[in-house]
Amino acid sequence: MIRADDRKTAQWPGGTTTELAIYPENAEYAERNFIWRISTATMEAEQTSYTHLPGYWRLLMATAGEFDLEHLDRHTSKLKPFEKDSFSGDWTTRCFGTGEDLNVMLAPGYGGELKAVPIEEYTCETLQYETALRNTDIFECIYCVDGEINISMDEHAATLLKPGDLLVYSKRNDALLSHIHYTNAVYPLVETVHAIRITIYKE
Structure with a gap:
């Protein structure tokens, strides 16, 4: 964190x-x-x-x-x-x-992607990795753009992110599926909040 x-x-x-x-x-x-x-x-x-x-x-x-x-x-x-x-x-x-x-x-030999994630109340992303990425190191990073967001990935406990916070998960990708849970922590729920997921992997 x-x-x-x-x-x-x-x-x-x-x-x-x-x-x-x-x-x-x-x-x-x-x-x-x-x-x-x-x-x-x-x-x-x-x-x-x-x-x-x-x-x-x-x-x-x-x-x-x-x-x-x-x-x-x-x-x-x-x-x-x-x-x-x-x-x-x-x-x-x-x-x-x-x-x-x-x-x-x-750097050369590494790839990645950016994805904006709007959260009204609760969103779950299922990440399905390509077989070629099995047994490689993958970094899943979540950046909080606005609002407050509770984030959890797979078996990890939830972490509260505020604007400008970055959460980094480092994993050895022996499983080809992961789940990231996003919960809007702003009450009352009057607006959509936004995160950006950054995935980085060795090609």
């Missing part, structure tokens, strides 16, 4: 960035010796260029605002909250517009 209050926020040319988790835990972003990294960012300038990350693949999901990601000679993605894009850290990428996002950076 990584609480929002336990992290530090730094400046980048377009706004601010906050590292949520990095693996291995002793890796350093500046040294580019990490296998994966999860972070959030704000885009406060109307136009900015993304940092080059040669060799890394990036997954990104908007969490607030509206902005465009322009990948030079590739494609352009127009993103609203809970829409996503993926791209190489080798590409030249510019951002137009302001907002907030969740980022995942993956």
